[in-house]
Amino acid sequence: MTKIQIETIPILPFGMLNSFLIVHGDDAILVDTGLPKSEAKIFKTLKKLGLSWSNVKLIVLTHAHIDHAGSAVAIKALTSAPIWAHAREVPYCSGQPPKLAATGPFGWTFQKTGAIERPFPYFKPDEIMTAGEIGLEDRGFPLKIIHTPGHTPGSVSVLLENDRVIAGDLAASGVLLGGIALRNKPKRPPFEEDRLAVATSLELLLQRGCKTFYLGHGGPLNADRIEKHVSTLRRVQA
Ligand SMILES: [Zn+2]
Ligand SMILES: [Zn+2]
Secondary structure (H helix, E strand, O other): OOOEEEEEEEEEHHHOEEEEEEEEOOEEEEEOOOOOOOHHHHHHHHHHOOOOHHHEEEEEOOOOOHHHHOOHHHHHHHHOOOEEEEHHHHHHHOOOOOOOOEOOHHHHHHHHHOHHHOOOOOOOOOEEEOOOEEEOHHHOOOEEEEEOOOOOOOOEEEEEOOOEEEOOOOOEEEOOOOEOOOOOOEEOOOEOOOHHHHHHHHHHHHHOOOOEEEOOOOOOEEHHHHHHHHHHHHHOOO
């Protein structure tokens, strides 16, 4: 059986912002599209793997913040692949401003820059997930997409066989935006809509046996680190 591979796409250097390619044979799924104008960075990773735009069969959005959904429209035009998002994320895909609940000083400062609220090319997802979990085996990908709300209401995680999961912004690691240094140290991303829902979603992924957590900012983190982060989330006041 062909091995399924996760390739990190560095949208920003030092792990500050990652998208991912899931590659299975000649087919690939792009998980998150980065900030607007990330096409060249995504193509560079495809090329490195000997692939092209036409190999991308699906674009999955872990959520619709600008740093994950900013190039969705452009990538869809290049690949003809459908965009997949959860029903509860559709308002953000169509331009509703994100609810920004800052998790600390970096989030407050970041919010003042207005960077995360900048408009980007909005869209209606082609495939809208309403179930809690959907398997993509019938499309040739041995993986599941799981609704893991908290960071935003329609956040999803992509769970692969071999205990790996792409968990978007359910957690982050490193300093500032993420990555750079201390990449083993989990932290909350700059914004989080519902802290306790994040804890519950991470617990669900741990119960499902996830051992390696690939993240939008920083990471990857192992299950021990995520477990510690969950208890921190449960302890934090408000
Ligand atoms: Zn986010
Ligand atoms: Zn993010």
